[in-house]
Amino acid sequence: MSAPLHKARPAGQGRALPDTQQGMRRRNLSRVLHTVRDDGPLSRAAVASRIGLTRAAVSTLVDELIRTGLLEELGPERPGRVGRPGSALAVSGRGPAGIGAEVGVDHLAVCAVDLRGEVRARAVRHVPNRDRSAEPVLGELTELIHRVTAEAEGEGLWPAGLAVAVPGLVARDARTVVRAPNLGWLDTDLGALLPEKLPLTVANEANFGALAELWLGEDTPRDFLHVSAEIGIGAAVVVDGRVLHGNRGFAGELGHVPVWPDGPSCACGGRGCLEQYAGEEAVLRAAGLEPGEDRVGLLAGRAEQGDAAVRRALHDAGTALGIALTGAVNLLDPENVVLGGALSGLSPWLLPSLRSELARRTAGPSCPVSVSALGPQGPLLGAAHSVVRAVLDDPAAVAERG
Amino acid sequence: MSAPLHKARPAGQGRALPDTQQGMRRRNLSRVLHTVRDDGPLSRAAVASRIGLTRAAVSTLVDELIRTGLLEELGPERPGRVGRPGSALAVSGRGPAGIGAEVGVDHLAVCAVDLRGEVRARAVRHVPNRDRSAEPVLGELTELIHRVTAEAEGEGLWPAGLAVAVPGLVARDARTVVRAPNLGWLDTDLGALLPEKLPLTVANEANFGALAELWLGEDTPRDFLHVSAEIGIGAAVVVDGRVLHGNRGFAGELGHVPVWPDGPSCACGGRGCLEQYAGEEAVLRAAGLEPGEDRVGLLAGRAEQGDAAVRRALHDAGTALGIALTGAVNLLDPENVVLGGALSGLSPWLLPSLRSELARRTAGPSCPVSVSALGPQGPLLGAAHSVVRAVLDDPAAVAERG
Numbered sequence: 001m002s003a004p005l006h007k008a009r010p011a012g013q014g015r016a017l018p019d020t021q022q023g024m025r026r027r028n029l030s031r032v033l034h035t036v037r038d039d040g041p042l043s044r045a046a047v048a049s050r051i052g053l054t055r056a057a058v059s060t061l062v063d064e065l066i067r068t069g070l071l072e073e074l075g076p077e078r079p080g081r082v083g084r085p086g087s088a089l090a091v092s093g094r095g096p097a098g099i100g101a102e103v104g105v106d107h108l109a110v111c112a113v114d115l116r117g118e119v120r121a122r123a124v125r126h127v128p129n130r131d132r133s134a135e136p137v138l139g140e141l142t143e144l145i146h147r148v149t150a151e152a153e154g155e156g157l158w159p160a161g162l163a164v165a166v167p168g169l170v171a172r173d174a175r176t177v178v179r180a181p182n183l184g185w186l187d188t189d190l191g192a193l194l195p196e197k198l199p200l201t202v203a204n205e206a207n208f209g210a211l212a213e214l215w216l217g218e219d220t221p222r223d224f225l226h227v228s229a230e231i232g233i234g235a236a237v238v239v240d241g242r243v244l245h246g247n248r249g250f251a252g253e254l255g256h257v258p259v260w261p262d263g264p265s266c267a268c269g270g271r272g273c274l275e276q277y278a279g280e281e282a283v284l285r286a287a288g289l290e291p292g293e294d295r296v297g298l299l300a301g302r303a304e305q306g307d308a309a310v311r312r313a314l315h316d317a318g319t320a321l322g323i324a325l326t327g328a329v330n331l332l333d334p335e336n337v338v339l340g341g342a343l344s345g346l347s348p349w350l351l352p353s354l355r356s357e358l359a360r361r362t363a364g365p366s367c368p369v370s371v372s373a374l375g376p377q378g379p380l381l382g383a384a385h386s387v388v389r390a391v392l393d394d395p396a397a398v399a400e401r402g
Numbered sequence: 403m404s405a406p407l408h409k410a411r412p413a414g415q416g417r418a419l420p421d422t423q424q425g426m427r428r429r430n431l432s433r434v435l436h437t438v439r440d441d442g443p444l445s446r447a448a449v450a451s452r453i454g455l456t457r458a459a460v461s462t463l464v465d466e467l468i469r470t471g472l473l474e475e476l477g478p479e480r481p482g483r484v485g486r487p488g489s490a491l492a493v494s495g496r497g498p499a500g501i502g503a504e505v506g507v508d509h510l511a512v513c514a515v516d517l518r519g520e521v522r523a524r525a526v527r528h529v530p531n532r533d534r535s536a537e538p539v540l541g542e543l544t545e546l547i548h549r550v551t552a553e554a555e556g557e558g559l560w561p562a563g564l565a566v567a568v569p570g571l572v573a574r575d576a577r578t579v580v581r582a583p584n585l586g587w588l589d590t591d592l593g594a595l596l597p598e599k600l601p602l603t604v605a606n607e608a609n610f611g612a613l614a615e616l617w618l619g620e621d622t623p624r625d626f627l628h629v630s631a632e633i634g635i636g637a638a639v640v641v642d643g644r645v646l647h648g649n650r651g652f653a654g655e656l657g658h659v660p661v662w663p664d665g666p667s668c669a670c671g672g673r674g675c676l677e678q679y680a681g682e683e684a685v686l687r688a689a690g691l692e693p694g695e696d697r698v699g700l701l702a703g704r705a706e707q708g709d710a711a712v713r714r715a716l717h718d719a720g721t722a723l724g725i726a727l728t729g730a731v732n733l734l735d736p737e738n739v740v741l742g743g744a745l746s747g748l749s750p751w752l753l754p755s756l757r758s759e760l761a762r763r764t765a766g767p768s769c770p771v772s773v774s775a776l777g778p779q780g781p782l783l784g785a786a787h788s789v790v791r792a793v794l795d796d797p798a799a800v801a802e803r804g
Contacts, residue, residue, distance in 0.1 A: 024426060221649070223648065223649050235733070237733065237734070239641065239646055244641055244734065245735075246625065246734055246735025246736065247623070247625050247735050247736060247737040248735055249735070250735040251733065251734050251735040252733065252735075253732040253733065253735070254732070254733060256728075256732045257728075257729035257732055257733065258725050258728055258729055258763065259663065260662075260663065261661065261662065261725045267765070268763075268764070268765045269762070269763060269764050269765035269766075270728065270762075270763035270764070270765075271763065323660050323663050324729070326658075326659075326660055326672065327659035327660055327726070327729050327730075327733075328729075328733055330655040330656070330658045330659055331637070331639065331653065331654065331655065331656060331659065331729075331730055331733065331734070332639070332646065332648055332653050332733075333647075333648025333649050333650055333651070333652040333653040333654075333655070334648065334649060335649040360671070360672075361660065361670075361671060361672035361673065362670070362671050362672070363669070363670045363671035363672075364671075
């Protein structure tokens with residue numbers, strides 16, 4: 001459980017660790033568990049035919065998954081079928097749970113998700129975290145984590161790991177926030193400030209948002225670009241179902257792609273970055289509004305009422321997004337672009353100019369842009385599900401810890 | 403051999419084909435072959451200790467690789483060592499060879515590379531291919547392929563596959579050139595016009611150039627951006643040792659990243675694309691020169707002589723490259739950027755402004771930019787080596803074909 005799938009680096013070509021019976025068993029345990037989760041309830045025989053192993057081999061694997069509490073038997077299948085009745089298998093609604101947490105600029109949130117993917121406990125606290133140091137913020141987050149964990153334990157679950165979404169750059173160690181400008185955090189090791197007992201993964205909120213889209217969205221392709229915002233503009237590049245992290249873990253900084261290279265200076269050191277045109281504060285400024293707490297709500301409300309300055313500011317932000325995305329689409333050729341997080345609430349006013357800019361800069365059919373149905377819930381759900389996925393992808397590791 | 407490693411899509415999470423003894427054997431055959439190739443000559447015992455399998459298991463695998471002609475025994479190791487003398491193993495200098503081919507705007511080239519990575523035969527023909535239809539061009543290329551293949555066969559090699567580098571966009575089928583503006587080809591199936599007997603892979607020249615850099619370059623990281631040029635500007639995004647292809651196979655179109663969004667119109671439908679500032683023809687135009695055959699040679703020669711207009715044009719091209727690369731680096735966070743292909747010959751005059759632009763737009767340490775030592779040879783070598791790699795990565799497939 002120390003390396004959830006989405007951050008594991010695949011082994012090098014040719015020279016990876018040797019294939020062993022042990023490794024094969026671990027991978028086949030995962031296949032059985034995924035199959036029952038995706039298509040269950042299923043009998044042992046149905047699992048065997050779906051994954052192409054013998055019934056005997058599957059039975060051994062199933063027995064191990066039942067023993068470690070990951071699968072459960074629902075009792076004999078209904079009579080009338082041919083042959084001896086098999087017992088239907090389902091993923092356990094008890095056992096390991098993923099604890100997801102989110103540090104937002106204006107809120108803290110925690111939830112627990114079981115192996116079936118259901119949210120079993122949740123806590124949210126609205127609190128201004130801007131320029132507040134990490135100790136009190138994570139102290140408060142720890143309280144919420146304890147509360148959610150206790151509630152989950154009351155339902156027979158146990159926390160298999162903790163994943164925390166933050167609005168900032170995270171090092172490849174998946175613990176250290178290198179820079180979170182809107183919180184004012186620099187090189188902060190969250191591991192030292194969070195409950196020690198739980199395996200920890202920290203990632204940028206855009207990355208967890210993208211994973212939520214991949215795992216929970218309708219028909220999400222395996223190659224897409226997920227754009228989100230919380231004051232800054234972040235993106236996650238998903239390639240073949242994996243988030244691209246980059247050398248230092250900093251990939252996806254769409255907000256600092258130059259749009260008008262001679263434009264206003266940006267805190268990143270550049271000029272004319274996307275964030276200077278489409279970041280929440282830039283849009284508020286362009287619309288002549290003061291940044292407050294519910295920035296997206298304010299902009300959406302005014303735009304809804306027909307406020308011309310707000311609509312113009314959002315139109316211009318959409319144009320800038322379209323230019324930056326043209327570059328990203330040319331580099332990455334994703335199957336689509338998804339607007340998530342706070343941007344999803346502003347999409348009615350951003351999308352027309354965004355789409356037309358993207359279309360007029362592309363000779364062929366331009367890349368489709370859609371809006372996340374998960375909206376601002378994405379990062380928190382993605383965090384919790386990343387822990388669940390790690391269990392599904394290597395159930396033997398959980399058994400070893402149990 | 404039908405799917406070389408660099409284009410294979412990894413299987414989906416969790417639900418891949420079952421792990422079988424047969425699959426394990428295939429992967430372990432590859433590990434043995436890679437180990438001997440990288441570190442050999444080696445005894446069976448040394449291979450066993452390096453890859454963590456038993457000596458008996460390795461001996462069975464080695465015997466199979468010798469039987470299919472991929473490994474050879476060099477005879478007993480020098481005496482004086484402890485224990486029974488083992489026979490040293492080396493990768494065969496006979497057996498399968500990779501045939502690489504390149505269709506350039508001004509030339510055709512073909513080479514044969516053996517399993518050891520040595521070029522064993524080569525043919526080049528300078529010929530203006532601009533706006534020439536695919537049939538005569540590939541007819542001429544086929545002649546060169548036959549000549550190189552015959553030469554390789556004379557040395558005991560046999561062609562395991564053909565890989566062709568083209569200056570254009572290639573569909574994910576790795577056969578069809580969707581668009582090669584400088585050749586004037588549209589939706590052209592190269593498979594129908596090339597020797598039928600050889601398994602075929604067609605890819606963009608920038609992608610093969612990047613693979614050459616990855617496999618043959620000194621200390622090339624596994625995450626980098628390879629930028630090359632042949633009239634157009636192409637790039638390849640390498641993530642964890644794999645070239646990113648994108649949904650349609652079109653990833654890496656750095657040449658069409660907007661630099662000055664209100665700049666001149668581009669054939670792609672956009673405005674102010676990088677190619678309008680840093681493509682060979684744009685640079686020639688800016689320097690007041692006519693495009694001829696050896697465009698890079700002309701520019702380099704004039705710059706060398708101190709021609710102010712050429713130097714200014716190259717300086718400005720470097721600035722535009724720096725702006726486009728700032729966006730790419732923010733999105734991808736590569737370990738470095740490599741200038742390859744034709745750009746490598748112009749690097750003395752491009753690099754200063756390119757580097758300073760990248761540095762001034764980045765708050766932290768900026769991404770290092772280096773120049774490929776392979777230069778214009780990269781794409782051809784990368785093509786031939788991609789066939790060799792496919793053999794090394796799945797030697798059992800060769801045995802089945804043999």
